[in-house]
Amino acid sequence: MSTSTPSSHPFDQAVALVATGAPHTFQGQVSQDYWNMVGPYGGITAATLVQAIAQHPQCLGDPVSITVNYAAAVGAGRFEIEANPVRTNRSTQHWLLTVKQAGEDGAPQVVTTATAVTAVRRPTWSGSDTAMPQVTPAAQVPRVPPIMGGVQWLERYEMRFVQGTLPQRWDGAEAESLTRLWVRDNPPRPLDFASLAALSDVFFPRVWLRRAHRTPAGTVSITVYFHASREDLAAAGTAPLLAQARGQEFRNGFCDQAAQLWSESGQMLASSHQIVYFKE
Amino acid sequence: MSTSTPSSHPFDQAVALVATGAPHTFQGQVSQDYWNMVGPYGGITAATLVQAIAQHPQCLGDPVSITVNYAAAVGAGRFEIEANPVRTNRSTQHWLLTVKQAGEDGAPQVVTTATAVTAVRRPTWSGSDTAMPQVTPAAQVPRVPPIMGGVQWLERYEMRFVQGTLPQRWDGAEAESLTRLWVRDNPPRPLDFASLAALSDVFFPRVWLRRAHRTPAGTVSITVYFHASREDLAAAGTAPLLAQARGQEFRNGFCDQAAQLWSESGQMLASSHQIVYFKE
Known part of the structure; x- marks a missing residue:
């Protein structure tokens, strides 16, 4: 799935991370392309945490769930993610994540917390109990x-x-x-x-x-x-x-x-x- | 709200915690009264984490949200909760929590992770968009x-x-x-x-x-x-x-x-x- 040519899509640029060398730690840059009124769009922060997990060399499987808590306003500039697989089972893995940014005094402050579960999923009986509502097809909606x-x-x-x-x-x-x-x-x-x-x-x-x-x-x-x-x-x-x-x-x-x-x-x-x- | 006389209700016994003296750390005992098939009832684990937050001397406000991830089977016996208020704002507070138990080798292992948000809430406009369904009153249901x-x-x-x-x-x-x-x-x-x-x-x-x-x-x-x-x-x-x-x-x-x-x-x-x- 990975490629050595970074995509030029703003989404890929926004979620791009570099491993810092410290355990479980990645560095990224807040994207102006996804800026909301007083900080980055919350969805792009969630996406960046999913990306950190996917990039982690110990990642097992694909995301099943993620919870992201917006603890403080995220400012422009760099941030650091710690994505720690605190428990790895046979087919599931549990993650604790924090995002830190330098505070006014320059010391790193927690701005976001998260937990996530990844799993190796296999086919089972599948079904739904909440059908997609019947709506006008996308092509016909302005x-x-x-x-x-x-x-x-x-x-x-x-x-x-x-x-x-x-x-x-x-x-x-x-x-x-x-x-x-x-x-x-x-x-x-x-x-x-x-x-x-x-x-x-x-x-x-x-x-x-x-x-x-x-x-x-x-x-x-x-x-x-x-x-x-x-x-x-x-x-x-x-x-x-x-x-x-x-x-x-x-x-x-x-x-x-x-x-x-x-x-x-x-x-x-x-x-x-x-x-x-x-x-x- | 606290009293020096412990309640004899099984719920209060199940969520009873003692501060260990280490920062943010509490010790409890898995209750047999809430035992499920292969471990404690998940709801009692969530309740115990809510209790840890409430007992923490730095707790700000009341719970707004909690997410609990069941990372591994919890066994009988003691467990240790770390409930860390990683970010405290003016009226909200963000928590990272883990539950650990001794593994087979005696070393503490993460069995549960959680995040929570507490807040000092004040009255605002309030309303609902999901009314309680009309059902038979409790007293008339066997x-x-x-x-x-x-x-x-x-x-x-x-x-x-x-x-x-x-x-x-x-x-x-x-x-x-x-x-x-x-x-x-x-x-x-x-x-x-x-x-x-x-x-x-x-x-x-x-x-x-x-x-x-x-x-x-x-x-x-x-x-x-x-x-x-x-x-x-x-x-x-x-x-x-x-x-x-x-x-x-x-x-x-x-x-x-x-x-x-x-x-x-x-x-x-x-x-x-x-x-x-x-x-x-």
Whole structure:
């Protein structure tokens, strides 16, 4: 899968890591291409951690789950990832990860924590209990310009909203928080575990949609469960995925979100959840 | 909230921890009262980690989220928890946790990893987008004996199934994986963050229900988002909660589960997700 020619795609540049020589440690550079309002897009941080695991010489299998906790604002510049396989079993492996950046005093500070599980998966009975909703095919849904101008990471995704785009009016009218959109990298790029992790965070805050009210909000913790195999990812290729998200409960400064991502052919590739801070 | 008289409830005994004197480190004893088939009930492990955080002298606020990864079978006897608040902000705090037990050679081995977020929460606009389903009230649903005899932890919960109990026949008939039950501690015990975490894992494997086929299965990673405040927990008291779980995707040895827990009065107290290994 690896190649000696680095891809020129902004995603590959954003998740590029170099082993530092210290045990389990990689260094990367925050990408301006995926800059959000006050730091990098949370999805690209998750993707970078998936990448660190994949690059680790002791990595066993492929990602089954990852939980990423956004502990502090990540600034521009370099960061260091420690990706430690703290327990390796016969077919599963458990990871503890931290991202550190130099603080104001120059000392490294934890800005992100994560855990992950990788596994060697084998074919079993498989089935679904959450079918892809029947929606208009991607090719028939108009592509929208980035829903908020000037936010870099939004330029990195091609989005076609089927349902639940940003409210037309911020008038405080309460509504359901369900969004469905067709989405892929911009420019298109073959799907892999890292980009699937990034795509799992592609939704704007549910509280904005639920309330038609724009309050400061940010992901505190996201979990992604990977249902796709490498073969499934290859089959998905560069086609858009159907991504769906809904908030469940909004209470006292935090709300949750349940999300699913399906291939164009209707296979669930990932399910994801997050808890999001909102200010008021 | 603390008292010098230890409660005699099996739950309090199971999550009891003693600070070892080493930084961030607590020692506990695996409870036989919550023994599952080959190790302790996963929910009690999650509860014990919540308890470690609550007992930590530097703890800021109450739990917002916890992710627990079951890295290896936990045996009988003692265990040691390291609960490290790696990042403390003004109103949120991020935790890295590990549970270790002596391996065959006597050296400590990681058996569980976790991350958690605690926060000082303040009142904001609050609302829901997933209402409690309308079901028969708990008092009108018959209490069932433990659904599998001889499994200790099942004796620790009072369960009243509304929908989706264990299949009557293991005949391989495919069906939906939705379970709804009223559930509380047995004997009843006032709800707190630790017991809410434990209750989030109370469901038998979704793959058993989906397929009417009993295959070895076990939780690999669980995440709990806490929507309840201390006041909400006090209001819930010892009343049963409505607990709902559904599998979404079952593929190549792993399936996920999305769950919600509501108070009897209809407030969502927690949402939870897990990824579960199944053998075939």
